[in-house]
Amino acid sequence: MPELPEVETVRTGLQKLIIGKTIHAATHDTVRSFPNSPEDAASYMIGASVDSIRRRGKALIIALSSGYSLVVHLKMTGQLVYVGDVRFGAGHPSDSLVGTLPDKSTRVTIEFSDGTKLYFNDQRKFGWMRLMPSVQVADLPFMQRLGPEPLEESFTVADFHERLSRRPRSNIKAVLLDQTVIAGVGNIYADESLWGARIHPKRLTGTLTKSEKELLYKEVRFVMNLSIEKGGSSNQTYVNAEGKKGSYMDFARVFRRENQLCQRCGTVIEKIRVAGRGTHICPTCQQE
DNA sequence: CACTTGACCTGTCCGC
DNA sequence: TGCGGACAGGTCAAGT
Numbered sequence: 001m002p003e004l005p006e007v008e009t010v011r012t013g014l015q016k017l018i019i020g021k022t023i024h025a026a027t028h029d030t031v032r033s034f035p036n037s038p039e040d041a042a043s044y045m046i047g048a049s050v051d052s053i054r055r056r057g058k059a060l061i062i063a064l065s066s067g068y069s070l071v072v073h074l075k076m077t078g079q080l081v082y083v084g085d086v087r088f089g090a091g092h093p094s095d096s097l098v099g100t101l102p103d104k105s106t107r108v109t110i111e112f113s114d115g116t117k118l119y120f121n122d123q124r125k126f127g128w129m130r131l132m133p134s135v136q137v138a139d140l141p142f143m144q145r146l147g148p149e150p151l152e153e154s155f156t157v158a159d160f161h162e163r164l165s166r167r168p169r170s171n172i173k174a175v176l177l178d179q180t181v182i183a184g185v186g187n188i189y190a191d192e193s194l195w196g197a198r199i200h201p202k203r204l205t206g207t208l209t210k211s212e213k214e215l216l217y218k219e220v221r222f223v224m225n226l227s228i229e230k231g232g233s234s235n236q237t238y239v240n241a242e243g244k245k246g247s248y249m250d251f252a253r254v255f256r257r258e259n260q261l262c263q264r265c266g267t268v269i270e271k272i273r274v275a276g277r278g279t280h281i282c283p284t285c286q287q288e
Numbered sequence: 289c290a291c292t293t294g295a296c297c298t299g300t301c302c303g304c
Numbered sequence: 305t306g307c308g309g310a311c312a313g314g315t316c317a318a319g320t
Binding site: 076124179276277 | 316
């Protein structure tokens with residue numbers, strides 16, 4: 001569920017909260033949280049401070065002063081939540097969370113030298129965090145295969161055309177969800193952008209007109225930028241680094257709005273299944 | 289090779 | 305109220 005806008009919101013939150021802090025202790029559950037990491041991952045973190053936090057697609061890269069980085073993928077239900085210290089007094093952004101974490105979904109706890117903590121929680125355990133030398137992060141197979149960042153200036157409509165043209169016989173929704181085509185689009189923003197471009201998610205990419213693809217390119221960027229502005233979407237478990245929900249769902253046009261009326265034409269929004277996922281469409285605006 | 293489906297998990301919701 | 309089953313949807317492995 002955390003897609004590009006949610007992960008970006010977590011990134012900017014952590015940027016404000018943990019840069020420069022020194023790791024004092026770290027605990028984690030068994031191998032699941034740290035696949036392929038040094039067995040004593042915690043000992044590689046202690047004493048290091050947080051240098052920078054980057055995002056690539058839906059992944060976060062927390063670079064430490066020791067030359068190691070924590071690479072995190074939240075998958076469906078992962079959360080990275082920072083909790084202050086009660087000694088900081090009232091007004092700290094995540095005061096309300098003091099005492100509520102860790103809970104049974106907590107997989108990793110990182111404690112900073114000022115007593116504040118960063119929790120990696122994941123109800124469904126699909127997410128992962130791994131520790132590796134920073135110079136090797138770019139060599140991770142999934143990083144190498146990742147498509148371009150849709151919000152970067154360098155990602156042009158021509159790139160979008162070219163990338164879609166490689167998958168002419170797939171339906172457009174499956175292509176939007178494919179991280180090797182474009183990085184960061186998930187189920188929410190695929191549905192939202194297809195509605196915006198009036199394209200049925202089952203349309204084969206090869207049948208899209210040039211103007212439809214141009215519109216879709218704009219819509220993908222529009223919904224992602226709007227969502228970042230709104231702090232992301234929280235339809236179930238997503239929260240930002242301060243444990244707060246995002247408000248994009250208040251603005252969503254079709255996602256999770258089945259049985260409500262299309263704001264463009266008044267038709268009842270339907271939920272169907274495309275590419276194995278729940279998919280929301282306006283059957284009038286989006287003709288197959 | 290291109291493309292689709294199933295598995296990984298756990299909590300929630302729905303119908304009986 | 306309890307219980308089985310469908311569902312949620314990111315990614316990769318396995319299947320067609």
